[in-house]
Amino acid sequence: SGDVRLVLSRTPDHLVAQVTDAGGCLPLCAEAGPDSENGRGMWLVEQIAAQWGHHASGAGKTVWFALPLPGALPGE
Template identity: 40%
Template structure:
């Protein structure tokens, strides 16, 4: 398992993408899987920065051909899939996770919440 701790600032998503690339360096991932992994992880990190509170942490676990990414923050509200109008400039992050991940979920923790998803690496 690998962990990245983040501050709630605009560079968090960029730092997360760089960290993910480091974690999978030398692992043969298709471009599509790599892009989905980065997209879903940065969507959850962006939500933690915008709607949660510090501390923010990203945990990555690989088990065989599956990766589980968990993003924890100090906020209390659990995410919900929203259906926004086509003209909306945001609000689609959890819907993307719901559509592209094999499974996802969230739960309250003693000091906030954790949102996670699973993705097949092949």
């Protein structure tokens, strides 16, 4: 429960999203079973993001991920 904050920013070759919430558990990247009601979010991020990570913040956690922008060349 609590507020969720989303911050989007752009680098020359990536869209970077940061999601902050009050949850204390850091995310796990695991494939969920067909009957699971949760656990798919970080697996999806892992599939589409160039990079991702997380860190504990004052009253919860922040998860970030970088999505490559169309037409951007790696390393530019």
